Amino acid sequence: MATTPTAGTGAGPAERGPGGAPAAGSGPAAVQPGPGDAAAPVEGFAARLGRLVADLVREPYRSGLAPIVRKELADNLLGSRFVILAGLVFVTTLAGLYVAAQTIRNNVGTGVFDQFVFLKLFTTGDPQRQLPSLVSFLAFFTPLVGLALGFDAINGEESRRTLSRLLAQPIHRDAVINGKFVAGLLTIALMLAVLALLISGLGLRMIGVPPSGEEVGRLLVFFLVTLLYVAFWLSLSILFSVRFRQASTSALAGIAVWLFFALFGTLVADLLADVLVPLGDVVTVERQLRHETVTLWLKRLSPPFLYSEAVAALLDPEMRHLGLVLITEYIGAVPGSLPLSQSLLLIWPHVTLLAGATLAIFCISYVLFMRREVRA
Amino acid sequence: MSDPVTAAVQPSPSPQRREPGREPVIRTSALTRRYDEVTAVDALDLEIYEGEIFGLLGPNGAGKTTTILMLLGLTEPTSGQAAVLGRDPTREPLEIKRLTGYLPDNVGFYDHMTGRENLRYTARLNGIPDAEAEVRIERLLEQVGLTEAADRRVGGYSRGMRQRLGLADVLIKEPRLVILDEPTTGLDPEGAAELLRLITELRDRHGVTVMLSSHQLQQVQQICDRVGIFVGGRLIACGPIDTLARQIFGDAPLLEVECAPVDDGALSAVRGVDGVLEIDREGPRLLVRAERDVRPEVAAALVKAGYRLLRLDLRSHSLEEIYRRYFREGSRHGDDADGGNRRRAR
Numbered sequence: 001m002a003t004t005p006t007a008g009t010g011a012g013p014a015e016r017g018p019g020g021a022p023a024a025g026s027g028p029a030a031v032q033p034g035p036g037d038a039a040a041p042v043e044g045f046a047a048r049l050g051r052l053v054a055d056l057v058r059e060p061y062r063s064g065l066a067p068i069v070r071k072e073l074a075d076n077l078l079g080s081r082f083v084i085l086a087g088l089v090f091v092t093t094l095a096g097l098y099v100a101a102q103t104i105r106n107n108v109g110t111g112v113f114d115q116f117v118f119l120k121l122f123t124t125g126d127p128q129r130q131l132p133s134l135v136s137f138l139a140f141f142t143p144l145v146g147l148a149l150g151f152d153a154i155n156g157e158e159s160r161r162t163l164s165r166l167l168a169q170p171i172h173r174d175a176v177i178n179g180k181f182v183a184g185l186l187t188i189a190l191m192l193a194v195l196a197l198l199i200s201g202l203g204l205r206m207i208g209v210p211p212s213g214e215e216v217g218r219l220l221v222f223f224l225v226t227l228l229y230v231a232f233w234l235s236l237s238i239l240f241s242v243r244f245r246q247a248s249t250s251a252l253a254g255i256a257v258w259l260f261f262a263l264f265g266t267l268v269a270d271l272l273a274d275v276l277v278p279l280g281d282v283v284t285v286e287r288q289l290r291h292e293t294v295t296l297w298l299k300r301l302s303p304p305f306l307y308s309e310a311v312a313a314l315l316d317p318e319m320r321h322l323g324l325v326l327i328t329e330y331i332g333a334v335p336g337s338l339p340l341s342q343s344l345l346l347i348w349p350h351v352t353l354l355a356g357a358t359l360a361i362f363c364i365s366y367v368l369f370m371r372r373e374v375r376a
Numbered sequence: 377m378s379d380p381v382t383a384a385v386q387p388s389p390s391p392q393r394r395e396p397g398r399e400p401v402i403r404t405s406a407l408t409r410r411y412d413e414v415t416a417v418d419a420l421d422l423e424i425y426e427g428e429i430f431g432l433l434g435p436n437g438a439g440k441t442t443t444i445l446m447l448l449g450l451t452e453p454t455s456g457q458a459a460v461l462g463r464d465p466t467r468e469p470l471e472i473k474r475l476t477g478y479l480p481d482n483v484g485f486y487d488h489m490t491g492r493e494n495l496r497y498t499a500r501l502n503g504i505p506d507a508e509a510e511v512r513i514e515r516l517l518e519q520v521g522l523t524e525a526a527d528r529r530v531g532g533y534s535r536g537m538r539q540r541l542g543l544a545d546v547l548i549k550e551p552r553l554v555i556l557d558e559p560t561t562g563l564d565p566e567g568a569a570e571l572l573r574l575i576t577e578l579r580d581r582h583g584v585t586v587m588l589s590s591h592q593l594q595q596v597q598q599i600c601d602r603v604g605i606f607v608g609g610r611l612i613a614c615g616p617i618d619t620l621a622r623q624i625f626g627d628a629p630l631l632e633v634e635c636a637p638v639d640d641g642a643l644s645a646v647r648g649v650d651g652v653l654e655i656d657r658e659g660p661r662l663l664v665r666a667e668r669d670v671r672p673e674v675a676a677a678l679v680k681a682g683y684r685l686l687r688l689d690l691r692s693h694s695l696e697e698i699y700r701r702y703f704r705e706g707s708r709h710g711d712d713a714d715g716g717n718r719r720r721a722r
Contacts, residue, residue: 165498
């Protein structure tokens with residue numbers, strides 16, 4: 001009986017030692033704590049460190065996180081829903097890749113594609129036929145994957161009546177929502193990794209120019225930022241799955257938000273900017289400038305816009321400035337490209353903002369889920 | 377006899393189970409849960425002892441499920457204490473869940489997984505090593521008779537199979553206490569009987585304590601050592617069924633009379649018999665409660681009044697009667713004393 005609480009709190013023999021010494025005896029035992037104390041901190045530290053590591057490894061199993069992640073991951077990867085959407089992403093990616101490769105090949109020698117050709121595979125569309133680039137395809141469709149993986153995370157367990165059975169097992173309650181989020185992230189990461197390898201292989205074959213080290217670094221960051229972007233949609237759909245009892249409601253809510261930002265985000269930003277800073281009949285330069293700035297910041301409230309700006313700066317090293325560039329800034333500028341570190345600096349606010357929004361949304365769903373009463 | 381409810385409010389002793397110094401498996405004192413205006417569970421005092429099957433009876437919305445959720449630490453009590461296996465559900469829910477199996481009302485499984493996979497998942501959540509889990513799964517599937525269907529998807533299981541899988545799911549952690557919420561709801565009589573047999577087996581062979589909630593009294597009557605009757609969030613009676621029966625009806629026997637025709641004349645003829653306390657009409661039968669066995673007198677009275685006597689039996693009290701009686705008395709009692717409370721509880 002007495003061992004249960006100590007094992008639970010992680011207070012091991014190191015703490016039991018000093019506690020046990022006074023209880024051991026009054027007379028002769030009083031001499032012993034001297035040498036015992038000298039040895040205790042050394043041994044205690046090593047033992048404690050070992051226990052800490054052991055606890056960290058064991059914790060996902062003890063809290064139930066590991067089995068949940070394992071099951072959810074299998075469900076995600078084998079589920080028809082993910083297969084369909086991932087298939088959609090793959091097909092559009094291949095289409096984008098093909099279009100880019102065609103355009104690049106048709107323009108060989110014009111000087112447009114002299115530098116960073118491999119990156120251009122991602123950003124080049126077909127202006128004549130108005131075909132979007134690979135990146136715009138990804139930006140448009142990957143949110144759907146995030147939404148599909150999370151929209152029935154919690155309410156699905158409720159409607160199948162498995163949640164109460166799950167919570168009656170000796171697991172921490174948050175392991176359920178954490179496990180679903182982690183499994184979703186792993187699924188998306190896996191999909192993006194496969195996508196990256198596929199693009200690299202096919203791209204290499206199509207244009208025959210290997211990527212430079214700089215380009216590889218940029219692509220790596222690009223996929224990480226994409227992962228973060230999809231994670232945002234995943235956390236949003238998990239929030240809806242906690243908030244709405246019906247899976248269909250939460251799916252619709254997710255798609256509504258996605259459509260709003262993807263299609264109307266910039267439109268609404270323009271309209272709002274017109275209201276906030278009306279241009280009127282006589283337009284001064286200052287006013288025009290303010291109008292444009294306000295529009296830009298309003299647009300940046302939309303995650304897809306943040307993502308597309310960040311991706312643009314990442315995949316186009318020549319982009320040195322996000323947003324409005326005045327002709328005065330352009331005059332006298334030496335043409336050239338930024339190193340990766342400088343591009344990273346440029347998109348750092350975007351990345352932190354996306355990460356912050358993702359975390360904030362996840363925290364809200366976490367709190368809602370923890371406070372929810374689960375009945376049958 | 378005048379007021380059986382107040383007489384039974386004091387928990388009736390069950391000498392064969394209550395041994396001095398033995399810690400009950402479940403003990404609650406003044407356990408209360410309020411939702412805004414509604415008091416779902418009102419100052420519940422309950423003790424359940426090791427190795428007994430305890431039946432929690434009551435209509436829907438009486439607070440049975442809320443009580444169970446509080447015992448498992450899934451819902452926090454508004455006030456009062458509970459101890460399950462010597463632990464506080466609000467502070468050590470994990471320890472309790474490690475030792476307690478809970479089968480929720482209308483349990484759900486992952487339909488796209490097979491029965492075996494569902495059990496495997498539960499085993500992993502309980503931290504049972506895979507090799508050990510496989511052994512237990514095989515044994516439990518055998519025990520609940522699902523070996524054949526083990527590798528079929530649960531989506532195609534019948535209601536009875538799901539419920540039996542639920543029982544296997546509960547037992548995989550080798551619990552000391554099993555809590556079953558409405559285990560026989562929706563089962564055909566055969567399936568229900570099979571499930572009840574399995575539950576009894578748990579107690580007899582493994583010494584597991586079982587608490588089950590139900591509104592299907594006929595079935596509960598067969599297997600429960602003790603029952604508690606729950607109305608409007610309050611435990612209005614608690615004890616072994618025969619003790620409860622004696623408390624309500626005293627030792628007064630119940631006669632079942634069938635005669636033709638059953639009309640008011642027959643009623644008044646029986647009422648005229650000396651010693652008859654109460655008459656109820658139940659379809660083509662009359663239920664007569666009397667001070668003593670008045671069968672000869674009743675027969676004589678009916679025949680004398682010109683009725684044909686078809687049947688005359690001495691009936692023992694079923695739980696259903698006890699329950700109906702308590703429920704009736706309980707509502708009357710509630711309306712008299714604290715009608716507001718009961719109305720809110722609805």
